[in-house]
Amino acid sequence: xxxxxxTPPQWEWYIVWYFFLGGIAxxxxxxxxxxxxxxxxxxxxxxxxxxLLSLPVLAVCPVLLTLDLGRPLRFWHMMIDxxxxxxxxxxxxxxxxxxxxxxxFSVFAFVSFLEALASLRSGRPPFLRGGLARxxxxxGAVFGLFLAGYTGVLLSVSNQPxxxxxxxxxxxxxASGLSVAAATxxxxxxxxxxxxxxxxKLTRADRYFIILELALLVVxxxxxxxxxxxxxxxxxxxxxxAVLIGTLVPxxxxxxxxxxxxAMLAAVLxxxxxxALRMVVVFGAQM
Amino acid sequence: MARxxxxxxxxxxxxxxxxxxVACKExxxxxxxxxxxxxxxxxxxxxDEQNWRHVQFHERxxxxxxxxxxxxxxxCKHCALASCMEVCPTNAIIRxxxxxxxxxxxxCNGCRDCIAACPYHVIGFDExxxxxxxxxxxxxxxxxNLTPACAKACPTESIKFGDLTTMKEVAGARLxxxxxxxxxxxxxxxDTEYGGLHALFLLTDKPEVYGLPPxxxxxxxxxxxxxxxLGTLVTAALGLVGxxxxxxxxxxxx
Ligand code: SF4
Ligand code: SF4
Numbered sequence: 001x002x003x004x005x006x007t008p009p010q011w012e013w014y015i016v017w018y019f020f021l022g023g024i025a026x027x028x029x030x031x032x033x034x035x036x037x038x039x040x041x042x043x044x045x046x047x048x049x050x051x052l053l054s055l056p057v058l059a060v061c062p063v064l065l066t067l068d069l070g071r072p073l074r075f076w077h078m079m080i081d082x083x084x085x086x087x088x089x090x091x092x093x094x095x096x097x098x099x100x101x102x103x104x105f106s107v108f109a110f111v112s113f114l115e116a117l118a119s120l121r122s123g124r125p126p127f128l129r130g131g132l133a134r135x136x137x138x139x140g141a142v143f144g145l146f147l148a149g150y151t152g153v154l155l156s157v158s159n160q161p162x163x164x165x166x167x168x169x170x171x172x173x174x175a176s177g178l179s180v181a182a183a184t185x186x187x188x189x190x191x192x193x194x195x196x197x198x199x200x201k202l203t204r205a206d207r208y209f210i211i212l213e214l215a216l217l218v219v220x221x222x223x224x225x226x227x228x229x230x231x232x233x234x235x236x237x238x239x240x241x242a243v244l245i246g247t248l249v250p251x252x253x254x255x256x257x258x259x260x261x262x263a264m265l266a267a268v269l270x271x272x273x274x275x276a277l278r279m280v281v282v283f284g285a286q287m
Numbered sequence: 288m289a290r291x292x293x294x295x296x297x298x299x300x301x302x303x304x305x306x307x308x309v310a311c312k313e314x315x316x317x318x319x320x321x322x323x324x325x326x327x328x329x330x331x332x333x334x335d336e337q338n339w340r341h342v343q344f345h346e347r348x349x350x351x352x353x354x355x356x357x358x359x360x361x362x363c364k365h366c367a368l369a370s371c372m373e374v375c376p377t378n379a380i381i382r383x384x385x386x387x388x389x390x391x392x393x394x395c396n397g398c399r400d401c402i403a404a405c406p407y408h409v410i411g412f413d414e415x416x417x418x419x420x421x422x423x424x425x426x427x428x429x430x431x432n433l434t435p436a437c438a439k440a441c442p443t444e445s446i447k448f449g450d451l452t453t454m455k456e457v458a459g460a461r462l463x464x465x466x467x468x469x470x471x472x473x474x475x476x477x478d479t480e481y482g483g484l485h486a487l488f489l490l491t492d493k494p495e496v497y498g499l500p501p502x503x504x505x506x507x508x509x510x511x512x513x514x515x516x517l518g519t520l521v522t523a524a525l526g527l528v529g530x531x532x533x534x535x536x537x538x539x540x541x
Contacts, residue, residue: 002506004406005498007335009399031530038534070397070417077377077396088378092509095400096376145523153515157508158403159370164511170519178526201534208529212522 001226004159008286014068018061019151019278020180022102023173025058026147027181029109031205033141035198037134046189046198048116053188054144055113058106065102079103094154101146108140148181149174155281162230162285166223169281172216176274179209183250183270190264203254203263206270210251217243231284239280246273291386292429293451294438294486295458296360298497299465299473300445303328303358307340310440314425315339334361335411339422340437345496359488359497360437360446363388363409363422367482370508371401371410371421379419386451387424387485395419404508406500424485451485458487465489480505 032050035043066075074082078099081088090096115128128136152169163169186202221228231240250266250273257263308331312319319337322330329344341361349355365387372380372388379394380401390401390410397417402410410421425435433439438448447457458475465473472491476499477484494501 002500002504003495004500004504005408006404006406007333007402007408007411009403010412011399011403034527034530034534038531043534068398070399070412070414070419071395074377074394074396077379077394078398081378082394083391088376090376090378092512093374093376093400094512094515095374095398099376145526146519149519149523150516153512153519155403156511156515157374158400158511159406159506159508160403163403164508167511167514167518170515171522174519174522175526178530204533205530208533209526212525212529216522 002165004161004164006158006160008160009158011068011282011286014064016275016278016282018064018068019173019282020275021057021064022061022151023148023177023274024181024184025054025061025109026105026144026149027177028057028185029054029105029112029144030141030148030178031181031185031202032112033137033144035201036137039198039201043198043201046185046202048119049188049192050185051109051112051116053184055106055109058109061102092157094150094157098147098150098154101143101150105140105143105147108136108143112137112140145174148177152281155285160285162224162227163281165225165227166220168216168220168223172213172220173278175209175213175216176277179206179213179247179270180274182206182209183267183274187264187267187271190260190267199263200258203258203266206266207251207254210247210254210270214247214251217247231280236280236284239276239284242276243273243280246270246276289384291451292424292485293365293449293454294362294435295447295449295454295489296362296486297445297447297458297461297489298357298359298491299470299489300443301342301358301360302443302445303342303344303356304442305331305342306440306442307360307437307446308338308342310436311340311422312337314428314436315423334363334407334409334421336413336420337411339363339420343497345492347492347496355491357491359490360441361407361498362437362486363424364407364477364481365422365424365485366480367485368507369481370404370406374400374404374508376400383424383426383429385424385426385429387426387429389423389426390419390421392416392418392420406505408498451483454487458489461489481507 028050032047035047066072149170152173155163156169158164182202182205246269250270253262253266317337323332324330327344331338331341334341343359345357369388379391383389395418401419410419413420434448438446462475474490476494477487
């Protein structure tokens with residue numbers, strides 16, 4: 001087992017919320033793209049809703065990241081070398097990669113948002129049609145998925161015990177991000193009483209995502225091995241229980257009923273579980 | 288004048304006087320934290336944004352049942368392959384003309400990625416300036432051809448300063464001398480770890496006792512890039528298959 005002596009970086013609530021909201025923004029966009037590419041015309045309203053949701057959630061992310069800096073006004077140093085004014089990009093540093101992905105994904109989220117907004121009135125997407133539109137949302141979805149998952153890799157590419165002792169954090173955050181995104185979308189859909197068939201599709205997708213997340217939780221603990229014993233302290237156990245409730249209960253509800261209230265409860269529990277997961281991983285390794 | 292400098296800290300000579308800590312704070316204008324009193328003489332407790340030198344105190348039982356005290360003045364290792372420098376997204380952390388590792392205070396934006404990367408618990412976050420701070424190897428003094436403040440102040444020459452190659456020779460000779468005197472537990476740390484440290488230590492116990500990762504643990508953060516992204520990619524593929532499968536099924540089937 002690798003033994004390091006690391007000072008915790010004091011990444012706290014801003015970062016936890018960024019990880020959570022980044023997962024939603026990226027995941028929701030990806031789901032919207034899949035619905036648009038694979039679904040039929042009855043799915044169009046939910047695909048549009050996904051693009052309408054992604055951008056506002058995404059907009060909060062850079063604000064959180066900037067506020068977390070010791071010198072917020074120097075946020076641009078992440079992208080531009082303040083001494084040479086050349087570009088800063090280090091493919092081997094996920095923080096550097098993530099900043100660029102966030103920027104590029106914003107462009108996709110912005111365009112898709114405008115399109116969704118315009119098509120609310122006209123009923124048809126205004127600027128992007130046919131193959132171009134499909135290509136656009138596909139590339140956007142790749143960046144969205146990256147945003148939902150790289151945050152786990154960012155934690156791993158360190159020498160912090162727990163984070164750097166596993167390779168499964170990126171995978172785990174992505175699976176959880178997808179599940180949380182499906183829950184967000186189905187929650188908002190049900191609040192707005194959209195098409196019944198799209199809701200069923202979201203619920204079915206979320207079942208897969210939850211199963212994937214549960215499998216990755218097992219992989220995460222197996223890959224941690226003895227290092228995982230840190231999570232045995234009562235306060236972390238409590239959060240892990242929240243994670244389990246946020247996965248197992250929604251899964252059971254999804255499997256047993258299609259009714260509106262239990263489905264909304266499942267979505268809320270999924271969101272709480274997703275937040276708890278990021279809390280326990282971020283705080284648990286540092287305290 | 289470009290040169291490759293190094294420290295050699297010989298723990299067998301350290302008397303725990305903390306002259307190095309004080310000299311460092313004086314020169315670098317570090318006010319320090321309020322002292323914390325535990326059960327020993329160590330009221331500095333750790334390296335951080337205020338403590339760029341930290342004298343550790345270790346008590347241990349010897350083979351003959353007596354108590355041995357060993358002290359070690361810890362410092363940034365100015366690693367040849369520096370974990371902190373590897374992850375820093377702003378390129379605030381640079382290698383100077385003296386082959387030392389320096390955080391440029393006018394570039395750092397306080398993201399703290401370097402803090403989670405340093406395996407030697409060196410860097411601290413300074414709330415007042417919003418910057419990550421650590422030992423500069425007295426960059427300003429080096430530029431003026433002066434010895435770093437800690438090495439200058441050390442009364443027993445436990446901290447030696449010079450060209451890295453000279454330091455390696457001195458360290459090797461000292462190790463042979465102590466081994467020759469029957470001190471079989473004496474060992475050198477820093478020759479190979481992270482491409483060779485610019486702060487070598489002569490220890491009388493396992494590195495972990497002094498908060499130094501064992502040699503086989505001296506690995507860089509970037510080791511986790513490929514497998515981390517690969518796991519994420521596989522998950523993306525699995526998630527996608529699941530979503531496509533779910534979205535393709537006909538609505539009324541269940
Ligand atoms: S000891 Fe830590 S802070 Fe110093 S150069 Fe090495 S990684 Fe960087
Ligand atoms: S805190 Fe400063 S020196 Fe450390 S990684 Fe961030 S920008 Fe670089």
